[in-house]
Amino acid sequence: MQIGNIRLSAPVALAPMAGITDMPFRIICKELGCGLVVSEMVSAKGLLYKNVKTFDMLRIAQEERPAAIQLFGSNPMELARAAKIVEADGADIIDFNMGCPVPKIVNNGEGSALMKNPQLAYEILARMADSVKIPVTVKIRAGWDEKNINAPEIALLAEKAGVAAIAVHGRTREQYYNGKADWNVIKKVKETVKIPVFGNGDILTAADGLRMLKETGCDGLMIGRGADGNPWIFTEIINALNGSCGKYEVPLDVRLHMIERHLHMLKDFKGEVIAVKEMRRHAGAYLKGMPMAAEYRRRINELNTCEEFGALLREYRNEAEKFLAAKHNFCSEAD
Numbered sequence: 001m002q003i004g005n006i007r008l009s010a011p012v013a014l015a016p017m018a019g020i021t022d023m024p025f026r027i028i029c030k031e032l033g034c035g036l037v038v039s040e041m042v043s044a045k046g047l048l049y050k051n052v053k054t055f056d057m058l059r060i061a062q063e064e065r066p067a068a069i070q071l072f073g074s075n076p077m078e079l080a081r082a083a084k085i086v087e088a089d090g091a092d093i094i095d096f097n098m099g100c101p102v103p104k105i106v107n108n109g110e111g112s113a114l115m116k117n118p119q120l121a122y123e124i125l126a127r128m129a130d131s132v133k134i135p136v137t138v139k140i141r142a143g144w145d146e147k148n149i150n151a152p153e154i155a156l157l158a159e160k161a162g163v164a165a166i167a168v169h170g171r172t173r174e175q176y177y178n179g180k181a182d183w184n185v186i187k188k189v190k191e192t193v194k195i196p197v198f199g200n201g202d203i204l205t206a207a208d209g210l211r212m213l214k215e216t217g218c219d220g221l222m223i224g225r226g227a228d229g230n231p232w233i234f235t236e237i238i239n240a241l242n243g244s245c246g247k248y249e250v251p252l253d254v255r256l257h258m259i260e261r262h263l264h265m266l267k268d269f270k271g272e273v274i275a276v277k278e279m280r281r282h283a284g285a286y287l288k289g290m291p292m293a294a295e296y297r298r299r300i301n302e303l304n305t306c307e308e309f310g311a312l313l314r315e316y317r318n319e320a321e322k323f324l325a326a327k328h329n330f331c332s333e334a335d
């Protein structure tokens with residue numbers, strides 16, 4: 001799959017997720033086969049006001065490339081200027097956010113509010129695409145609400161504006177993240193434009209990914225929550241695309257090693273205090289479905305240092321191994 005002049009190693013992208021897709025997590029996903037990573041949403045205004053924390057969000061590691069930085073805003077001139085900053089800072093692709101549903105954003109006419117304002121969306125995208133040499137992409141929703149499903153119309157305008165690829169989350173703004181994503185809308189967008197289309201929404205397994213490709217005809221898959229705590233989904237999907245199926249059961253050791261490594265990457269990137277705080281959430285996601293997850297999630301939420309984290313993970317490894325061995329023995333006896 002190709003976006004402008006950028007060739008992806010695989011037609012599978014990590015969806016932008018605020019609070020999750022920072023540099024460490026993107027590197028992990030890339031290592032496990034993801035073809036394109038996208039940053040958390042970055043405020044165009046924050047860049048123009050030279051906010052230090054906003055600038056930190058532009059950092060890209062060599063090993064995660066190609067990487068897209070996602071911008072949000074609603075002022076065409078500001079977004080064009082912010083796009084130039086992002087380009088100069090070394091991003092490979094600039095993505096524009098037209099999907100964020102939260103009132104703080106929508107009430108400023110940003111994020112998914114732009115689904116209700118196609119003319120302004122066109123102007124923003126045209127100015128952004130004109131102002132930089134790197135590809136500009138856009139991520140949209142199905143529409144504002146079920147009475148206003150206009151993703152195909154917006155996609156056509158985006159293409160006309162010079163956008164190089166489009167990601168469609170098959171939910172309306174009114175749905176937030178609830179209910180089911182409507183993959184039929186993704187299919188309609190694919191039938192409407194010539195630029196590559198990423199299908200997004202409810203891909204939780206490799207089988208879902210294959211079904212999305214088949215049912216919508218989309219060019220690439222974009223995965224959000226399915227990768228949260230499970231970056232191995234990328235390996236599984238790449239394997240499935242190459243014809244081998246079967247779920248990859250992540251061994252306990254591999255999972256725990258990943259939590260520890262993720263923690264240390266976060267520490268190097270953001271310092272210990274923030275790393276431990278943010279890792280509480282990530283670790284909870286990595287432990288989903290594991291033995292005694294609820295108890296250990298509660299204890300993880302009380303940790304304050306990397307050392308405490310390491311000690312608790314070691315304790316968890318011992319307890320979980322005992323639990324799994326007992327379960328194995330019980331099952332063997334039952335056989």
Ligand SMILES: Cc1cc2nc3c(=O)[nH]c(=O)nc-3n(C[C@H](O)[C@H](O)[C@H](O)COP(=O)(O)O)c2cc1C
Binds near residue numbers: 177
């Ligand atoms: C915690 C969280 C944060 C998100 N942040 C962003 C964001 O910054 N930009 C964006 O375009 N979408 C964002 N999204 C939406 C996802 O990119 C994706 O469109 C949505 O979760 C549906 O895909 P999924 O079913 O694969 O999760 C976010 C979703 C979640 C759950």
